[in-house]
Amino acid sequence: MKIMQVIRPNRQAAGLNMQIFGWSIRFGVLLFVPLFFCFFSLCGKPVQPVKNLIVMIPDGTSIGVVSAARWYQLYNRHIEHLNLDPWLCGTVSTFCAAAPIGDSAPTTSCYMTGVPSQAGFVSTYPPVTGKEIIPLDSSMAYQPLATVLEAARILQNKATGLVVTCEFCHATPADCASHYYQRGNYKYIAPQMAYNDLDVMFGGGNNFITQDMKDYFKVNGTTLIQNDIRQFNGYSGSGKVWALFEKKEHPYDIDRDSSAIPSLEAMTRKALMQLSKNPNGFFLMVEGSTVDHAAHANDPVGCITEFLAFDKAVGAAIAFAIENGETAVVILPDHGNSGFTIGRSGCGKSSSTLEDLFGTVSQYKRTYKGIAEILKTTPADQITSVFKQYTGIDLSEQERKSLLLSKDYTQPSDYTLASEAKDMKAHVMTILNAKTCFGFTSGSHTGEEVFLAAYHPAGDVPLGFTTNVEINRYLCQALGFTTTLPELTAKIFAKHTDVLNGYSYSLDTKGEFPVLTVKKGKNTLVLRAFSSIAYLNKKPVSLGSVTVYVDRTDTFYLPSDILRRFQM
8 A cells, every 4th residue: 555645734834823925016026925824835745746636625514514424324325434534634724814704705716816805706806804814915906816727727738627516607616717706796707617718617507608608619619518418428529518407506416307417426527538638637626516505504414415426526536536647636615504513402412323313314315495396286185195205204283284384385275374484495494404413503604624635646635734725825736837826817817007008998888798999000909808809900819818807996807918919
């Protein structure tokens, strides 16, 4: 057996100070300024660069979910370990610029850019609020920040891919390939995902594909597969491919129709097959997106089974990495959620057996959401039998009546009370959770550290307590970047006022997308925000990176060398 080498950062040399780095401008160039954190290259064994890098994120997964999934699997399948267990190596603090608790936008953004941001910000530098727990540069506010994915494609010509179970423009995937300060503004985020020339995009979100995106896919040779699992399974081309299922997110894995929607594991395997065709290697981010949704809903079987579906994808990725010999895998949540516990007040103690704790939940054949959808159209006289079919629970008369009075039940027994009732999902959840011994402290995100697991062919993995900032540094070193992310940011996201100083230009923000027009002599260059295509004298030209417009600062961000490149 090969003995794994591990990085042991010199925390004493770091002063044990939990402070971060700042970004500053020196001589017109963005410089990375390490302050107190001891980064891998400075205080420990350097990371040997690899050809391929896979980052795997189970969204919103607290450690209690991992423990419950492990016990659930043992109880139901007699399997003692999760696929990620042999590679667990530490914990990660996933704080934001001004808060210990984050949402998916700033937390994954920090993994991708190295900068802790604030709620809702997608790979964008946060403004100074005066409540920071880290130093910030106010001149950088709302600045788009280059990501690890963008750097892998631009600097190393690697293939890039995203595999998710949410809509493709949701916060975590968006953090890898787009930039904006409002995570919910899909109008501006979705096109960036398309124009960033992803080689693979598998997930949900057909509602957010526009005709403009389809037109661009035809230009850059992307095959778009929509709600066609046969075409997805049979695809083996060498070009770029997007495969999307459902209008928004995928159903929970336990509710999923496997004949229509692929599993996260299947999408991961297909992505690895496609991306590994690039001789320069690849960067892939895989997200188990809806662990987070189940945690928000306080749905224990949803949390457990979604994480187990994610762990199957981990098994596929690790197997690929070991066989390939040139691939590193980093597995970590972006934040905690719900304070999930095995045991709660009044239920669960040291004498509780595995059967006591996991017998009931193991009979649930659907999530609360899946059961509710079935019950909403179930005749009243069959509610009790159907509920038992999917849960093993014998309803009390009071519980049965609560379901029949759900405001979205199609056959309410007393229409005068329907408007005062909860919806079916809420009633189902109340019944399911009353029968188990799992606890939840919140329906929102939580701020505890999350687990870290990693595989590296040379054993160069981070060890012990780390931070989101350190994880970014590790990812950059694992890919062997010789250009820093701040340097790339300065190159591809320069302010239009700096780039066009002394030139004649106009900025039109009245249309669907802001447009910047630059004129010099007989030449006219037109740039649309959130696109990688410009028009020089009405002819399309590729910029190689997306442009971004931020209304808060009335600033267009574009390549710093754009005028020289097009000889203007």
